[in-house]
Amino acid sequence: MSTKILDRCETMGLRVTGQRRIVAEVLEAADDHPDVETIHARAAARDPGISVATVYRTVKLFEESGLLERREFGDGRARYEDAKRDHHDHLIDMQTGAVIEFVDPEIEALQERIARRLGYDLKGHRLELFGTKRN
Amino acid sequence: MSTKILDRCETMGLRVTGQRRIVAEVLEAADDHPDVETIHARAAARDPGISVATVYRTVKLFEESGLLERREFGDGRARYEDAKRDHHDHLIDMQTGAVIEFVDPEIEALQERIARRLGYDLKGHRLELFGTKRN
DNA sequence: ATATGTGCAAATGGTTTGCGTCAGC
DNA sequence: GCTGACGCAAACCATTTGCACATAT
Numbered sequence: 001m002s003t004k005i006l007d008r009c010e011t012m013g014l015r016v017t018g019q020r021r022i023v024a025e026v027l028e029a030a031d032d033h034p035d036v037e038t039i040h041a042r043a044a045a046r047d048p049g050i051s052v053a054t055v056y057r058t059v060k061l062f063e064e065s066g067l068l069e070r071r072e073f074g075d076g077r078a079r080y081e082d083a084k085r086d087h088h089d090h091l092i093d094m095q096t097g098a099v100i101e102f103v104d105p106e107i108e109a110l111q112e113r114i115a116r117r118l119g120y121d122l123k124g125h126r127l128e129l130f131g132t133k134r135n
Numbered sequence: 136m137s138t139k140i141l142d143r144c145e146t147m148g149l150r151v152t153g154q155r156r157i158v159a160e161v162l163e164a165a166d167d168h169p170d171v172e173t174i175h176a177r178a179a180a181r182d183p184g185i186s187v188a189t190v191y192r193t194v195k196l197f198e199e200s201g202l203l204e205r206r207e208f209g210d211g212r213a214r215y216e217d218a219k220r221d222h223h224d225h226l227i228d229m230q231t232g233a234v235i236e237f238v239d240p241e242i243e244a245l246q247e248r249i250a251r252r253l254g255y256d257l258k259g260h261r262l263e264l265f266g267t268k269r270n
Numbered sequence: 271a272t273a274t275g276t277g278c279a280a281a282t283g284g285t286t287t288g289c290g291t292c293a294g295c
Numbered sequence: 296g297c298t299g300a301c302g303c304a305a306a307c308c309a310t311t312t313g314c315a316c317a318t319a320t
Binding site for chain 1: 207224226227229230231235237243245247250255258
Protein backbone atom coordinates (compact mmCIF):
# COMPACT_ATOMS: atom_id res chain seq x y z
CA MET A 1 0.00 0.00 0.00
CA SER A 2 1.24 3.45 -0.93
CA THR A 3 2.64 5.61 1.79
CA LYS A 4 0.63 8.63 0.67
CA ILE A 5 -2.33 9.66 2.79
CA LEU A 6 -4.44 10.40 -0.27
CA ASP A 7 -3.81 6.96 -1.78
CA ARG A 8 -4.72 5.29 1.49
CA CYS A 9 -7.81 7.48 1.54
CA GLU A 10 -8.90 6.05 -1.81
CA THR A 11 -7.96 2.54 -0.76
CA MET A 12 -10.28 2.91 2.21
CA GLY A 13 -13.10 3.63 -0.21
CA LEU A 14 -13.52 7.20 0.95
CA ARG A 15 -14.76 9.78 -1.51
CA VAL A 16 -11.91 11.92 -2.75
CA THR A 17 -13.02 15.53 -2.78
CA GLY A 18 -10.98 18.65 -3.43
CA GLN A 19 -10.98 19.52 0.26
CA ARG A 20 -9.92 16.07 1.40
CA ARG A 21 -7.12 16.06 -1.16
CA ILE A 22 -5.82 19.34 0.23
CA VAL A 23 -6.08 18.31 3.89
CA ALA A 24 -4.28 15.06 3.05
CA GLU A 25 -1.51 16.93 1.27
CA VAL A 26 -1.15 19.46 4.06
CA LEU A 27 -0.62 16.68 6.57
CA GLU A 28 1.57 14.79 4.14
CA ALA A 29 3.87 17.80 3.97
CA ALA A 30 3.77 18.61 7.69
CA ASP A 31 6.81 17.77 9.77
CA ASP A 32 5.26 19.19 12.93
CA HIS A 33 2.05 18.52 14.89
CA PRO A 34 -0.49 21.01 13.54
CA ASP A 35 -3.81 21.66 15.27
CA VAL A 36 -7.01 22.16 13.27
CA GLU A 37 -6.62 25.93 13.10
CA THR A 38 -3.15 25.51 11.62
CA ILE A 39 -4.25 22.81 9.20
CA HIS A 40 -7.08 25.05 8.09
CA ALA A 41 -4.72 27.98 7.57
CA ARG A 42 -2.39 25.87 5.42
CA ALA A 43 -5.31 24.42 3.47
CA ALA A 44 -6.82 27.87 2.94
CA ALA A 45 -3.59 28.94 1.28
CA ARG A 46 -4.54 26.56 -1.54
CA ASP A 47 -8.31 26.88 -1.41
CA PRO A 48 -9.46 30.05 0.36
CA GLY A 49 -13.02 28.70 0.40
CA ILE A 50 -12.39 25.67 2.60
CA SER A 51 -14.20 25.88 5.93
CA VAL A 52 -12.97 24.96 9.40
CA ALA A 53 -15.97 22.68 9.79
CA THR A 54 -14.80 20.66 6.82
CA VAL A 55 -11.30 20.42 8.23
CA TYR A 56 -12.75 19.18 11.52
CA ARG A 57 -14.91 16.64 9.67
CA THR A 58 -12.01 15.52 7.51
CA VAL A 59 -9.42 14.99 10.22
CA LYS A 60 -12.00 13.13 12.28
CA LEU A 61 -12.85 10.90 9.32
CA PHE A 62 -9.18 10.33 8.54
CA GLU A 63 -8.47 9.48 12.15
CA GLU A 64 -11.35 7.01 12.32
CA SER A 65 -10.08 5.48 9.08
CA GLY A 66 -6.61 5.09 10.53
CA LEU A 67 -4.95 7.56 8.17
CA LEU A 68 -4.13 10.10 10.86
CA GLU A 69 -3.40 9.97 14.57
CA ARG A 70 -4.89 12.44 16.95
CA ARG A 71 -2.72 13.75 19.80
CA GLU A 72 -3.69 15.76 22.84
CA PHE A 73 -0.84 17.49 24.58
CA GLY A 74 -2.80 19.16 27.33
CA ASP A 75 -3.28 22.57 25.77
CA GLY A 76 -6.92 22.01 24.92
CA ARG A 77 -6.64 21.48 21.18
CA ALA A 78 -6.12 18.29 19.23
CA ARG A 79 -3.14 17.83 16.96
CA TYR A 80 -2.77 15.46 14.04
CA GLU A 81 -0.02 13.56 12.29
CA ASP A 82 0.28 10.97 9.54
CA ALA A 83 -0.40 7.55 11.03
CA LYS A 84 2.05 5.92 8.66
CA ARG A 85 5.11 7.67 10.04
CA ASP A 86 7.49 5.50 11.99
CA HIS A 87 6.26 4.97 15.53
CA HIS A 88 7.48 7.47 18.06
CA ASP A 89 6.45 9.10 21.33
CA HIS A 90 6.42 12.69 22.55
CA LEU A 91 7.92 14.73 25.33
CA ILE A 92 6.21 18.07 25.90
CA ASP A 93 7.62 21.10 27.68
CA MET A 94 4.52 22.36 29.50
CA GLN A 95 6.05 25.83 29.91
CA THR A 96 6.92 26.47 26.29
CA GLY A 97 4.71 23.93 24.53
CA ALA A 98 7.78 22.58 22.75
CA VAL A 99 7.20 19.12 21.29
CA ILE A 100 10.11 16.71 21.31
CA GLU A 101 9.74 13.53 19.31
CA PHE A 102 11.71 10.50 20.27
CA VAL A 103 11.88 6.77 19.84
CA ASP A 104 12.70 4.57 22.77
CA PRO A 105 12.10 0.84 22.70
CA GLU A 106 12.06 0.74 26.49
CA ILE A 107 8.80 2.71 26.60
CA GLU A 108 7.04 0.04 24.59
CA ALA A 109 8.25 -2.73 26.84
CA LEU A 110 7.48 -0.60 29.87
CA GLN A 111 3.89 -0.01 28.83
CA GLU A 112 3.27 -3.64 28.19
CA ARG A 113 5.06 -4.73 31.34
CA ILE A 114 3.15 -2.31 33.56
CA ALA A 115 -0.21 -3.25 32.12
CA ARG A 116 0.63 -6.92 32.47
CA ARG A 117 1.90 -6.45 36.01
CA LEU A 118 -1.54 -5.11 36.87
CA GLY A 119 -3.31 -7.97 35.15
CA TYR A 120 -4.72 -5.72 32.50
CA ASP A 121 -6.01 -7.20 29.25
CA LEU A 122 -4.47 -5.32 26.34
CA LYS A 123 -6.23 -6.86 23.36
CA GLY A 124 -7.62 -4.32 20.91
CA HIS A 125 -7.08 -1.41 23.26
CA ARG A 126 -4.98 1.68 22.89
CA LEU A 127 -3.00 2.67 25.94
CA GLU A 128 -1.64 6.15 26.57
CA LEU A 129 1.20 6.59 28.98
CA PHE A 130 1.31 9.91 30.85
CA GLY A 131 4.49 10.66 32.71
CA THR A 132 5.25 13.88 34.58
CA LYS A 133 8.55 15.28 35.69
CA ARG A 134 9.33 18.56 37.39
CA ASN A 135 12.83 19.95 37.21
CA MET B 136 4.67 20.93 56.78
CA SER B 137 1.40 19.12 57.34
CA THR B 138 0.24 16.71 54.72
CA LYS B 139 -3.29 18.10 54.68
CA ILE B 140 -4.29 20.24 51.73
CA LEU B 141 -6.14 22.69 53.94
CA ASP B 142 -3.11 23.27 56.17
CA ARG B 143 -0.89 23.84 53.16
CA CYS B 144 -3.55 26.22 51.89
CA GLU B 145 -3.23 28.29 55.07
CA THR B 146 0.55 28.05 54.99
CA MET B 147 0.48 29.53 51.50
CA GLY B 148 -1.31 32.53 52.94
CA LEU B 149 -4.52 31.82 51.04
CA ARG B 150 -7.81 32.89 52.53
CA VAL B 151 -9.62 29.93 54.02
CA THR B 152 -13.27 30.11 53.07
CA GLY B 153 -16.00 27.57 53.64
CA GLN B 154 -15.93 26.56 49.99
CA ARG B 155 -12.17 26.15 49.85
CA ARG B 156 -12.26 24.06 52.98
CA ILE B 157 -14.78 21.73 51.37
CA VAL B 158 -12.95 21.46 48.05
CA ALA B 159 -9.73 20.72 49.93
CA GLU B 160 -11.40 18.01 51.97
CA VAL B 161 -13.08 16.48 48.94
CA LEU B 162 -9.71 16.11 47.22
CA GLU B 163 -8.09 14.99 50.45
CA ALA B 164 -10.56 12.12 50.62
CA ALA B 165 -10.44 11.27 46.92
CA ASP B 166 -8.56 8.15 45.89
CA ASP B 167 -9.44 8.62 42.23
CA HIS B 168 -8.93 11.41 39.67
CA PRO B 169 -12.11 13.50 39.82
CA ASP B 170 -12.93 16.12 37.21
CA VAL B 171 -14.50 19.45 38.16
CA GLU B 172 -18.05 18.20 37.72
CA THR B 173 -17.36 15.32 40.09
CA ILE B 174 -15.59 17.53 42.62
CA HIS B 175 -18.53 19.90 42.51
CA ALA B 176 -21.00 17.06 43.05
CA ARG B 177 -19.08 15.81 46.08
CA ALA B 178 -18.73 19.33 47.44
CA ALA B 179 -22.42 20.04 46.90
CA ALA B 180 -23.23 17.07 49.10
CA ARG B 181 -21.83 19.12 51.98
CA ASP B 182 -22.83 22.60 50.84
CA PRO B 183 -25.63 22.55 48.24
CA GLY B 184 -25.02 26.22 47.56
CA ILE B 185 -21.47 25.91 46.21
CA SER B 186 -21.20 26.91 42.55
CA VAL B 187 -19.26 25.23 39.78
CA ALA B 188 -17.56 28.55 39.07
CA THR B 189 -16.13 28.55 42.57
CA VAL B 190 -14.89 24.99 42.18
CA TYR B 191 -13.18 25.99 38.93
CA ARG B 192 -11.62 29.02 40.59
CA THR B 193 -10.55 27.01 43.62
CA VAL B 194 -8.89 24.10 41.83
CA LYS B 195 -7.09 26.56 39.57
CA LEU B 196 -5.86 28.54 42.57
CA PHE B 197 -4.81 25.37 44.37
CA GLU B 198 -2.98 24.14 41.31
CA GLU B 199 -1.13 27.43 40.86
CA SER B 200 -0.23 27.29 44.55
CA GLY B 201 1.15 23.79 44.17
CA LEU B 202 -1.47 22.10 46.36
CA LEU B 203 -3.05 20.15 43.51
CA GLU B 204 -1.89 18.73 40.24
CA ARG B 205 -3.95 19.03 37.10
CA ARG B 206 -4.09 16.09 34.73
CA GLU B 207 -5.44 15.87 31.21
CA PHE B 208 -6.10 12.39 29.95
CA GLY B 209 -7.39 13.28 26.53
CA ASP B 210 -11.11 13.21 27.24
CA GLY B 211 -11.49 16.97 27.22
CA ARG B 212 -11.84 17.60 30.92
CA ALA B 213 -9.18 18.31 33.51
CA ARG B 214 -8.74 16.07 36.52
CA TYR B 215 -7.13 16.89 39.82
CA GLU B 216 -5.24 15.13 42.55
CA ASP B 217 -3.39 16.04 45.73
CA ALA B 218 0.11 17.20 44.81
CA LYS B 219 1.54 15.76 48.00
CA ARG B 220 0.79 12.15 47.17
CA ASP B 221 3.76 9.99 46.35
CA HIS B 222 4.92 10.56 42.80
CA HIS B 223 3.39 8.27 40.23
CA ASP B 224 2.49 8.19 36.56
CA HIS B 225 -0.63 7.12 34.67
CA LEU B 226 -1.58 4.64 32.01
CA ILE B 227 -4.94 5.33 30.36
CA ASP B 228 -7.08 2.91 28.43
CA MET B 229 -8.41 5.14 25.67
CA GLN B 230 -11.31 2.77 24.97
CA THR B 231 -12.67 2.53 28.50
CA GLY B 232 -11.13 5.60 30.12
CA ALA B 233 -9.70 3.39 32.84
CA VAL B 234 -6.90 5.08 34.77
CA ILE B 235 -4.05 2.89 35.97
CA GLU B 236 -1.61 4.43 38.40
CA PHE B 237 1.88 3.10 38.59
CA VAL B 238 5.35 3.91 39.78
CA ASP B 239 8.33 3.08 37.66
CA PRO B 240 11.74 4.55 38.33
CA GLU B 241 12.77 3.85 34.74
CA ILE B 242 10.32 6.43 33.43
CA GLU B 243 12.02 9.17 35.40
CA ALA B 244 15.45 8.22 34.16
CA LEU B 245 14.06 7.84 30.67
CA GLN B 246 12.55 11.31 30.63
CA GLU B 247 15.73 12.91 31.81
CA ARG B 248 17.89 10.85 29.50
CA ILE B 249 15.79 11.62 26.43
CA ALA B 250 15.67 15.32 27.14
CA ARG B 251 19.41 15.35 27.76
CA ARG B 252 20.10 13.33 24.65
CA LEU B 253 18.42 16.08 22.71
CA GLY B 254 20.36 18.81 24.47
CA TYR B 255 17.25 20.13 26.15
CA ASP B 256 17.57 22.38 29.20
CA LEU B 257 15.35 21.04 31.96
CA LYS B 258 15.71 23.65 34.67
CA GLY B 259 12.42 24.87 36.13
CA HIS B 260 10.39 23.16 33.43
CA ARG B 261 7.76 20.50 33.69
CA LEU B 262 7.98 17.78 31.10
CA GLU B 263 5.09 15.52 30.14
CA LEU B 264 5.81 12.23 28.48
CA PHE B 265 3.15 10.95 26.08
CA GLY B 266 3.51 7.37 24.95
CA THR B 267 1.06 5.51 22.73
CA LYS B 268 0.64 1.80 22.26
CA ARG B 269 -1.92 -0.06 20.20
CA ASN B 270 -2.62 -3.68 20.98
C1' DA C 271 -29.36 10.02 -10.19
C1' DT C 272 -28.25 9.40 -5.72
C1' DA C 273 -25.69 9.30 -1.84
C1' DT C 274 -22.56 11.93 0.38
C1' DG C 275 -19.68 16.15 1.25
C1' DT C 276 -19.53 21.23 2.08
C1' DG C 277 -20.35 25.97 3.96
C1' DC C 278 -22.63 28.59 7.09
C1' DA C 279 -24.32 29.53 11.32
C1' DA C 280 -26.21 27.85 15.39
C1' DA C 281 -25.47 24.56 19.17
C1' DT C 282 -22.50 22.13 22.53
C1' DG C 283 -19.45 21.20 26.40
C1' DG C 284 -15.80 22.49 29.31
C1' DT C 285 -13.91 26.51 31.39
C1' DT C 286 -13.46 31.54 32.35
C1' DT C 287 -15.01 36.07 33.69
C1' DG C 288 -17.71 40.61 34.79
C1' DC C 289 -20.43 42.32 38.18
C1' DG C 290 -22.98 43.11 42.36
C1' DT C 291 -23.04 41.15 46.87
C1' DC C 292 -21.02 38.80 50.82
C1' DA C 293 -17.47 37.31 54.07
C1' DG C 294 -12.55 36.41 55.97
C1' DC C 295 -9.06 38.70 58.31
C1' DG D 296 -13.68 48.20 56.89
C1' DC D 297 -11.27 46.75 53.14
C1' DT D 298 -9.81 43.36 50.12
C1' DG D 299 -10.75 39.47 48.11
C1' DA D 300 -14.28 35.46 47.38
C1' DC D 301 -18.90 33.88 45.81
C1' DG D 302 -22.94 33.10 42.87
C1' DC D 303 -25.04 33.97 38.73
C1' DA D 304 -25.23 34.51 34.10
C1' DA D 305 -22.93 35.81 30.07
C1' DA D 306 -18.72 35.08 27.48
C1' DC D 307 -15.18 32.05 25.48
C1' DC D 308 -12.88 28.55 22.82
C1' DA D 309 -12.49 24.23 20.61
C1' DT D 310 -15.42 21.18 18.38
C1' DT D 311 -19.87 19.33 16.52
C1' DT D 312 -24.09 19.50 13.97
C1' DG D 313 -28.61 20.80 11.21
C1' DC D 314 -29.81 22.33 6.99
C1' DA D 315 -29.86 23.79 2.14
C1' DC D 316 -26.94 23.37 -1.67
C1' DA D 317 -23.12 21.30 -4.31
C1' DT D 318 -20.44 17.32 -6.10
C1' DA D 319 -18.16 12.58 -6.56
C1' DT D 320 -19.12 8.31 -8.36
